[in-house]
Amino acid sequence: MIKINNKELYDCFIGDSPVKLIYAGSDLVWAQKCRITLDLTGLGEFTNYGYSYSYIDDPENIITEKISRSLGDTCEVVFEKPLYSLKWGAGTSVKVKNIKYLHTENIVDFYRFFNIFTDFSKENLSDIRTDSAESFANAFFCRSDIQEIDLSFITSQKLKDLTQMFYGCEALTKVDFGHLEAENVTTMDGMFSRCSSIENIILPKNLKNVMSIKTLFSECSQLKTIDISGIINPEIITTYTYMFSNCVNLARIRCTKKFQEWLMGLPQSYLPLLFREGGSGVWDICD
Numbered sequence: 001m002i003k004i005n006n007k008e009l010y011d012c013f014i015g016d017s018p019v020k021l022i023y024a025g026s027d028l029v030w031a032q033k034c035r036i037t038l039d040l041t042g043l044g045e046f047t048n049y050g051y052s053y054s055y056i057d058d059p060e061n062i063i064t065e066k067i068s069r070s071l072g073d074t075c076e077v078v079f080e081k082p083l084y085s086l087k088w089g090a091g092t093s094v095k096v097k098n099i100k101y102l103h104t105e106n107i108v109d110f111y112r113f114f115n116i117f118t119d120f121s122k123e124n125l126s127d128i129r130t131d132s133a134e135s136f137a138n139a140f141f142c143r144s145d146i147q148e149i150d151l152s153f154i155t156s157q158k159l160k161d162l163t164q165m166f167y168g169c170e171a172l173t174k175v176d177f178g179h180l181e182a183e184n185v186t187t188m189d190g191m192f193s194r195c196s197s198i199e200n201i202i203l204p205k206n207l208k209n210v211m212s213i214k215t216l217f218s219e220c221s222q223l224k225t226i227d228i229s230g231i232i233n234p235e236i237i238t239t240y241t242y243m244f245s246n247c248v249n250l251a252r253i254r255c256t257k258k259f260q261e262w263l264m265g266l267p268q269s270y271l272p273l274l275f276r277e278g279g280s281g282v283w284d285i286c287d
Contacts, residue, residue, distance in 0.1 A: 034079040035100040038116065042093035043069040050089040051077075056106045059084040067094070082106050088115035090141070105129035110139045122150040130154050135161040137187075142168035152179055164190040172198050180204040182230065189239070190215040195223075202227040212239040219246050227254040229286045234262035244272040254284040 043049055052064040062085075067075050074097060079086075082103050088094070095118050107113070110133055114120075133156040140146060146169050159182055166172060172195050182204035192198060193215045199222050207230040217223060231237075235258075244250065250272040253260075260283055263271065274281035 034083065034102050035098075036077045036079075036096060036102065037098040038067065038075045038077060039073070039095040039097045040067065040069055040071065040075055041073050042095065043067075045069055047093075049094050051087060053079065053086045054084045055079075055081045056084045057081060059108070085109040085111070086113055087111050088113065090115070102127070103129070105131045108132050109135045109137075111135060112138050112141055114140050114143065120146055120149050122152070125150065125153045128153050130156045132156065132158065134158050134184075136165045137161045137163040138165065138167065140166050140169055144168065144170040147171045147173055149175070151175065151177055154180060157181060158184060160184050160186055162188045162191050164193065166192050166195055168194045169198075170194065170196050174198065174200040176200075176202045177204040178202045178227070181206050183208050185210055187212045188216055189213065190218065192216060192220055192223075193218040195220050197222055199224045200226075203230045205230045207231045208233050209236070211236055213237060213243055214239045215242045215245065216240075217244055217247050217250075218242050220250075221246050221248055223247050223250050225252040225254070226250065228259065229254050229256055231259055232256055234259045237262075240266070240270070243270065247272040248274075250274060250281065252282045252284055254286055256287050257285050258287075260285060 040049075047069050049067045050064060051067070052062050054060070054062050065077075067077075084106060085108060087109070090112070094116050096116050107130075110130070117124075130153060133154070136154070136159065140149075141164060149172070154177075159180075162185060166175065167190050169192075175192070175198065183206045185204065185207055186209050188207075188210060189212050192201060196219060198220050201217070201220075201223065203226070210231055210233075213231075217226070251274055253272075253275070255263075263275075268276045272281060273279065275283075
């Protein structure tokens with residue numbers, strides 16, 4: 001224990017996370033409360049905007065809050081302790097103006113976490129820690145303003161659910177997950193569904209436990225090449241309907257021989273158009 005400005009400073013842990021607490025009077029207070037200043041100018045005059053969160057010391061206690069346009073053009077949201085989850089409401093009418101002390105290393109569920117972000121540069125995303133992340137379901141849901149994104153900030157080895165991660169990201173042109181080992185992922189339903197501008201996709205490595213991939217690339221009408229060599233156990237996949245629905249320009253698939261044989265064993269309607277009988281699609285077999 002040390003003292004700062006005559007206040008006693010404690011190092012302690014909440015879960016596995018080190019936390020700074022200051023002794024103030026009779027109470028211990030988290031020294032670095034997360035503060036997010038929101039730009040509300042996109043909200044309608046009488047509109048409320050909702051968000052929910054839980055703390056790492058009580059993850060099951062989901063707290064729901066509302067922000068009203070009546071507060072003015074800006075509003076500061078303060079989180080008293082390290083977060084377990086933080087979910088912003090649908091839509092992109094509310095934006096971040098400033099963030100201080102956003103500790104994300106304990107966040108497990110990134111559901112719609114990025115709804116209020118405006119800067120998706122590598123430099124900005126590098127501050128997002130994903131050490132504990134298990135779910136990126138709907139993380140970038142319907143963010144039609146994202147054209148490119150560097151995903152190197154996603155490093156968690158605990159990921160399980162990538163459902164609709166990029167659903168409706170209509171301006172997104174490519175995604176490279178090649179850096180990530182994802183052996184715990186089981187669900188990828190609709191991960192790129194309605195990404196109508198995307199041309200190239202590289203899925204994570206070692207997707208040995210994936211069981212559900214329905215609508216994975218559905219409505220990716222501009223998709224040209226995919227690397228799905230990480231799916232190494234296709235025989236355990238149980239849900240796969242509309243996986244390649246309307247993938248009319250997909251011309252090259254990089255995959256294992258086992259995946260090729262599994263896919264070709266499905267009804268022709270399940271295959272991308274150019275990989276059906278008589279088509280010109282190219283298989284890039286990697287084993």
